[in-house]
Amino acid sequence: MAIDLAATTAVPADRIVGRPGGRGRRPAARRRRTLIAYLFLAPFLALFVTFVIVPAVFGVWISLTNWSPFRDSQDFIGLKNYLDLFTAGSTTSADFWNSMRATGLFVVLSVPFLVVVPLFIAVLLNRKLRGATFFRTVFFAPYVLGVAIVGVIWSYVFDTQSGILNHLLGLFGLPSDTPWVVDTPWVWVSLVGVTVWWTAGLNTVIFLAGLKGINTDLYEAAALDGAGAARTFFSVTLPGLRPVMIFITTTTILASANMFGQSFLLTNGGPGNETRTAIMYIADQGLSQNNMAPASAMSYVLFAFLAIISVVNFRLQRERSEKAAS
């Protein structure tokens, strides 16, 4: 998951294996070794080429054609599908950018909560309280349910007429007719809330592992210097969590950018198309409406946006390992 390329490519294999005779002395022996290596690789490469490399190239080809599942041959139309996406008034551009907006909005609204809430919980759990394992288990549990069970349960909790949430709010004298999954801005509150409920435990346990990695001497030193709780948190805990923080922020941004199930199950993309995310629109266009060519083009445009995020993350990670090395 956390990718640290710098650390992985350093050791030459012949040194590790220590094969007598050294490498490449006799071409026949080297050919034999290559053959054996590819025998090891064959099962994986068969899957990898068929379902990763071929589709990646095939997808580009689809996006450059007027692909239709109802025709036998497809025509190459160049970048038209891409240009259409960037041309106001074309059949797909308005809906696509609307879905990109929904995705972007969800990322912006959800990521802060998905980082801060788990961090808060992890810091509390890290106090080594009796029963910390119990709490950790409880907070992680929703994640193993999967989005469909989560969506089904919360649809009922959120239901405007018979949902328990509105009833409870009413008991406290708050408005009891909030259209949680029907109207803006409540739909966004619900989608973010459910996502936090579902996946906060995941980030919590990662933060916890990060907290355990912080040198306890630093806390001792902070205590000797008379640093208070807040000071210790900002001067020791947060800097110590930096690598974990970058990892969590990046994976959470990517996960939120790939949001599909929550909208599909809770709001069905509504009201109107307000919460129809990019993934939801691409899947619908490509697999339900048979607009495979424009949908493929959209998936590559989305990829470009996500790649920028990944590159920024990679830069930050490298900076970190360089700092650690010096």
Place this chain on the structure above:
Amino acid sequence: MTDTAVRPATTKPSRPVRRRSPRRAGDLTAYAVLGALALVVIFPLIWMLLTSVKTDADAVRNPYALPSPPSLEAYQTLLLSGQQPIFLWLWNSFAAATLQTVLILVTASMAAYALARLDFAGRNIVFGLIIATLLVPPVVFLIPNYLLVENFGWLDSILAITVPGAASAFGVFFLRQFFLGIPPEIEEAARIDGAGDFRIFFQVALPLARPALATLAVLSFLGNWNDFLWPVYVLLSPENMTLQPGLAMLQGAFRTHFGIVMAGAAIASIPVLILFAFAQRQIVDSVAGAAVKG
């Protein structure tokens, strides 16, 4: 948080010295907050269970009251309807997740070993390609893989939800890291004893990699179990569905009959939660460890 700092660095990590007086106030606050949050997490699940043991009429008329009296009517309706084979979905989910996990463990461990330990022409190209695809979001593969799977005649079958996803670049990357960390002397000793590459892999490297394989197994299983988008589109008939698309369908079929929908959610979640309760340490450590160390 200063009070966490008084822990002496020399104590064993799992057994901190408890200093009652200065910690107590902070601990109580922590308990109160954690307890409240735990309640928020657990409450929807309890509400699901309570609603699932209401009769349909009871659920509609008294949605906020406790079930009076508790009844298994919703479960009966759901299971007798025959339209929603929910135990079959559970089984399909387990079968698909297990099958895909096995496929990933076998293919990724062999490939990772070759990339970590064998010297061969094209190694950097192969490894570079695998790493490059880690950055590609799954949506890019959605449409072309759908067409491929359709072409293979795999739509609506377990093959569609196990085989394509088994090409785990992450698995290869993750296990390669682990193999690189094993001291090469162990394998050298086996080689001097005359063992070939395959024997060294199966009898020396794989047993050593057991913890990494277990972690990858947990991550793969969870990933397949939680997958939603892909099965929604490639599984079509009720008897072939897994839990995730099945429950979405069930919700559509029983719209406002919340008791029945909650019975379905309960049947789907209870086995998972029990399994999680037993394996929670392994699962949580796997997820956290892969993220922090990987």
